[in-house]
Amino acid sequence: MTIQNQAEIISIGTEILMGEITDTNANYLVTQLRLLGVEAGRITAAGDDRTQLTEVFRQALARTDLIIATGGLGPTDDDLTRECLAEALGEPLTLNDQLEEELRAYFMRTHREMPLNNLRQAMLIPSGKGIPNPRGTAPGWWVEKDGKIIVLIPGPPREMLPMWQNEIKPRLEKKFAGRIVLTRTLKVYGLGEAKVNEMIAPFFQLANPTLGIYAKPDGIHLRLIARGPEAAGLIGVTERQIREILHNNIWGQDEETLPGIIGKLLGERGLKLAIFDDGTRGIISSLLSQVEGSATYYSGGLMTTTDEVKITMGISSTLLAKHAAVSAEVAEAMAAVVQKEFRADIGLSITGIGGLDDEKSTSGECYIGIVDAQGIVNYQQKLLPHRDNMRNLAAIAALFRLRQRLLEG
């Protein structure tokens, strides 16, 4: 089948409009649709209001051939999704024997009596089919009419996700079988978005694969999406060309993360890491610890914000007096101290407390020190001042340098 227009997502529930819950379904569904080669043209969140919701369906039906709607399929009087879609399509809503049977079986299985209200969930329209919901009482709806597909899915993610994966995605995959869609994400660090944009400008003009650029906490992400039977070849050629241009600034791809890559490198080599942190205040640690099994290679470390404690921990007071805490010399000394004290193979340090604590006065300067079997190095890192996420940026900088050093070693 061909989708003439972009798909639309409708998220239903007054609780979304009240701010009581954040609509995470829509983001999940547009991402999933993209992997099927289908773009979304609009997301609408509407309340449990009969007039409004019917209008939302009517307008969407006039624009698109594929509507995915979640929510409003509960048993209570303010769950109006079924009624409103029926009205927008001009079809009668009647009790469906099979759905009623399945609903009664669900209540039997969960040893509960079925309130009369739940019968609302067994209602259906002539052009619709029920979609089984093993996790709840609300069946989904699969409607095909006049070349259009409308899918209704319960709103709670624990019901929505398995219904999408097990029932809806496979059906849509069959419908869109002709579309092969491949994606490749390249992750870049050390260059600003504008600079990356400029360096690979011509590739943004490509129609297949398309190229997108996104500023993320861990740097710039480039996403290639290729379609059609030649997708693998097309994406491969463009990826190679971009890699030649951005070279060492690309640190990972697809699902890779900096802490994950570092964990893999350390794990393979049986190396242990310790950190002396005066700059990110625990953020490097919490990032590294998000990787499962990180305790096997990450031994922990020291965190302090004062010269006094640094001296207690073994940093020379003469060195501190001569160079000040935010300096290449002190960063190197900190890396050496934590490597020794924590009996680690690699000591990583970051300075920058004075600067990074008070964003108004900072120059954004910090130093990263690394000690390993090859010796001791430091990197000066200039962060954009006046950013409220400077400590995060500093942590990413330290992780990037550590990865770089591990690859050199």
Add this chain to the structure above:
Amino acid sequence: MTIQNQAEIISIGTEILMGEITDTNANYLVTQLRLLGVEAGRITAAGDDRTQLTEVFRQALARTDLIIATGGLGPTDDDLTRECLAEALGEPLTLNDQLEEELRAYFMRTHREMPLNNLRQAMLIPSGKGIPNPRGTAPGWWVEKDGKIIVLIPGPPREMLPMWQNEIKPRLEKKFAGRIVLTRTLKVYGLGEAKVNEMIAPFFQLANPTLGIYAKPDGIHLRLIARGPEAAGLIGVTERQIREILHNNIWGQDEETLPGIIGKLLGERGLKLAIFDDGTRGIISSLLSQVEGSATYYSGGLMTTTDEVKITMGISSTLLAKHAAVSAEVAEAMAAVVQKEFRADIGLSITGIGGLDDEKSTSGECYIGIVDAQGIVNYQQKLLPHRDNMRNLAAIAALFRLRQRLLEG
């Protein structure tokens, strides 16, 4: 002024429809509007497409008197929000001298040359006024026409949030001055959502104030919203009744955070805190450091995941052999060690590495130790196992206990 209909939120950007970013602005804005006594009737996410976006504005203008739109105000050719609103309102878009001047001043201040494209951000329509944006190049728009208000705000939250708080919220407050709406959020720790629900069940039936309950990372939040001239009295009575029931489990209210409360208590008393962290892996540190000026009372600490390093840092090997790392005794010893080594007034520790690292095998048990001038205490903390945010929960538990101890002292 009166809003005849519900307000509408429009979130603009193809990256939302591609699933590249989750739209968090809409949730923030509907919550904020509620505090002004304004309900939202619809949220629409639309892409950077001239025809579609103009249609979205036209339809919203036909339905509502208040539109808040975010995104699409950047300098590039695919930032079309200004053009589309101008077209929907039938007004010409022209370069505004004052906005241009402010834009040039922004680039001067940040020592950059202004690309010609940025002039797009100085365009305005006759019924619009610019809203200053100290955090970026895109001014907001405040448009009043035919009794309707349309506000345009840049999409990035770090620009959106201060513009909302400092510029837009105060103006809307003035417009809606007749509506008295008061809110009070009570923050609860140590009781599950179902338990809290049960304890204060009757209050959920109230019409004014209304009561909402929300599970948040730092515990359960209860939100009271009262309307009308009697709002202050109504909210006060209910708040007192709920406080009597939940008592010491309420740790804060409204904008208060655990790290903020702890910072205030430590700051007032001139006390310094150090942490020995074997459980949250840096998360306590990063939470405490989110408070401005935390370096004055938070001295840092030690983080380790192994017995070996604990022994190097001064924990007795006999103690470790006798009680194991995750024990009340070792938690107390860790608190004492870090208090001494970091010359702090208060030593806080948390154990639990074995359990918290491998979520499959854990019992969820951890211990929190606190040493202060009054002596040494420990708290056993049982966390729900198999939760993907156990380290966060452990950090909140440690902060809650520290607050409790500071209030007792």
